[in-house]
Amino acid sequence: MGTYDDILNALSIRIREIIKRYVDVNTWEGLEEIRIREGRPLMVIRSGCDMMLAQRGLATLDVKRAYAVSHEDICETVELISESSIYAFEDELKNGYITLRGGHRVGLTGRVIMENGNIKTLRDVTCLNIRVTRELKGVSEKVIGYIYRPPHGVYNTMILSPPMAGKTTLLRDIVRNISNGGPGRPGLKVGVVDERSEIAGCYNGVPQNDVGIRTDVLDCCPKDLGMLLLIRSMSPEVICTDEIGRKPDVEAIQEACNAGVGIITTVHATDINELNRKPYVNMLVTEGLFDRYIVLGNSMGKGTVEAIYDGELNFLTEMPMRGDSS
């Protein structure tokens, strides 16, 4: 679980002081992002609205009074984020983000260096976005009953959701819930292929989020390779992965389904119709490989379960519901 200190430790001394004055460990609830752009005001996003910070750590609307981020601030912050080890984060840099200790993610932009049509590395980083991660334990309680298949297994489940509707948060909690088990539900061995370090938030391979006691995490691994690797090596009963969409992902899922492993995954789509229009992924629907479709939306706030369908696309729920975090 990410803490306030994990974020502070990643910031250059001057920015650290400002953030410290702005929020302390008791008041940082609601802090969503810290945005650092070279030569421009230091900004934070808190409870959905963005504001600039002045030298003394006060929120301000006046650009002139806001603290302007210097080149040194950026350089120091990048060095601290990478723990003075840029080389250890080469692959992450290519993807434009680094995961901090504690599971917080830092997005970076700057000048991209290309090689043979691929991104080789990112240099002259000028903009940083520190995204505060919060685990919401318990949000999967209401849906877990639809996913669990008695006596010992899960239905192949696909979570459909537009961006920022909480699908990764839900998936993470489902992973934890299945892995730990619950009343009347034995815990299952779960393998997680975490291509973008979002589910487990691994730092040096160690999950920073609570992903359950029977969970094995394959960090930073491409989904298609990872799923097959897990089946061969870790004998999982359930494989979870985030955001499928490419052809190799779909082929790997087809293979995994035929290997007797339960699959739980997410897809970017607003509803079933949109899912049917997606290339490759629609093959999974027509083949009937999935038994449950959970549609997320924002109708009652972030993370609302709008509908749950079974494999024949019949409704299993009556009305939208929201999982409560404990």
Add this chain to the structure above:
Amino acid sequence: MMLKIAGAILIVASCSMGGVLYSNKYIYRLDNLKSLSICIEMLRSEIVYSHMPLPEASRIIGEKVKGPIADIFSDFADVLRSRKGYTAHQALEVALKNNAAKLSINEEEMDLFRTLGTMIGTSDTINQEKSLNLLSKQLELLINKAIKERDKNVKMYRNLGLLSGLGLAILLI
């Protein structure tokens, strides 16, 4: 007479001891440089093959190698892991300052050590390897120089110590 002989032996012994102690400086210096060379080699393999972050890599080196140079790496790792906002360059300066008294290397060699601090961790694996290779080469030159100086000076200072002891003893007798 007995007293004179005893006194002469004491003088010779202490003078030659002085020579040995002074000449040891060159031996320790060579030890330091060789140990630094081993540490840089290890650092390179940690960086290039296992992509180990710097604090962890330095800690491992500090544990595996013994001596004052390894202590610097341990200190370096501690400073970085304290997460008080030190960059690698600053952290190495702190570690060097803490251990300066234990070292026998000269200013030129110290500069090479500082160069390590300015380049480490700032680029991708390939460039880190290049920089470390370059550093290794320069260090090799310094080691060769230190070997020559040791061969020349150790013998000289030891003989000088012994001879001056003898000379003094003869004069006093």
